[in-house]
Amino acid sequence: MTDTLTGTPPRDDAAAPAPPRPVCTRRTDRRWTRSKVALLVLGIVLGLLTIFPLLWMVSGSFKTAAEVNSATLLPSAPTLDNYRYVFTEVPFLRYMLNSFFISATITVLALWFHSMAAYALARLKFRGRDTIFLLIFSTLLVSLPVILIPTFVVVRALGLVDSYAGLIVPAIFNAFGIFLLRQFYVSLPAELEEAALVDGASYWRIYRSVILPLSKPILSALAVFFFLANWNAFVWPLTITSDPDLRVVQLGIATFQQQYVGDWNYVLAAATVAALPTLLIFFFFQRQIVESIKNAGFK
Numbered sequence: 001m002t003d004t005l006t007g008t009p010p011r012d013d014a015a016a017p018a019p020p021r022p023v024c025t026r027r028t029d030r031r032w033t034r035s036k037v038a039l040l041v042l043g044i045v046l047g048l049l050t051i052f053p054l055l056w057m058v059s060g061s062f063k064t065a066a067e068v069n070s071a072t073l074l075p076s077a078p079t080l081d082n083y084r085y086v087f088t089e090v091p092f093l094r095y096m097l098n099s100f101f102i103s104a105t106i107t108v109l110a111l112w113f114h115s116m117a118a119y120a121l122a123r124l125k126f127r128g129r130d131t132i133f134l135l136i137f138s139t140l141l142v143s144l145p146v147i148l149i150p151t152f153v154v155v156r157a158l159g160l161v162d163s164y165a166g167l168i169v170p171a172i173f174n175a176f177g178i179f180l181l182r183q184f185y186v187s188l189p190a191e192l193e194e195a196a197l198v199d200g201a202s203y204w205r206i207y208r209s210v211i212l213p214l215s216k217p218i219l220s221a222l223a224v225f226f227f228l229a230n231w232n233a234f235v236w237p238l239t240i241t242s243d244p245d246l247r248v249v250q251l252g253i254a255t256f257q258q259q260y261v262g263d264w265n266y267v268l269a270a271a272t273v274a275a276l277p278t279l280l281i282f283f284f285f286q287r288q289i290v291e292s293i294k295n296a297g298f299k
Helices: 034-060 065-069 081-088 092-123 129-141 144-157 164-172 175-186 191-198 203-214 216-231 235-240 249-259 264-295
Strands: none
Touching: 034 264, 065 264, 081 092, 081 264, 092 129, 092 164, 092 175, 092 203, 092 216, 092 249, 092 264, 129 175, 144 164, 144 235, 164 235, 175 216, 191 203, 203 216, 216 264, 235 249, 249 264
């Protein structure tokens, strides 16, 4: 059809393509303001204050005793004699093996028991479940010095003083791991378990085949937390052991401080060796730590 007045075909506005919308780009203000500069300076100062003791420890481990006592920042001629003395004249390697065995054993057993307890408290419905979780969570408010003597009395009654079992068993149970895992399990979709129950799977099979594979990120982060906490343990090993063969690395460093009061180069070398595994573990597993905190239900 044509227009009766002009003889031109009518204009089909509906079929005409719409003009492109202007793309709104949000400009980011990258100007340096006084507040940004102040925050940057504050961050740099705090970072330097945090890392300076570590740098001083590492540099001091390569100094002689005279250079350490003179408080020079860098060694004039770096030496490995301090490390050689630590590993030859003192059974420091035995201390590190003790700490590694105790920390690894506690980590594996704690992850196993904590994951089962957290799954039961998050997914299974039984009477008194919330009360049990509240009691477990309330133990986070109790500090170690409060329960140190009662725990020692119990361990001594069981005959576990001066033994690996006395160092391992009391450290397995920790409410923090149960709480973190329960928060993670609560956030999982219930359809996964319902589908497994329809297929005839038991709760143990669901825990083993469904829950544990999904828990790898948070279990990795908890493994780092547990290992580092037990690697740096000092008060409980000092309380429960007197046998030098059971001495852990932190007690070994304390022994160094008592025996070599004037020879801080040996103490700094031992402290550097003890800190190296913790730094490596955190460097390789920092992503898992961040992901666990982000996905653990802290909303």
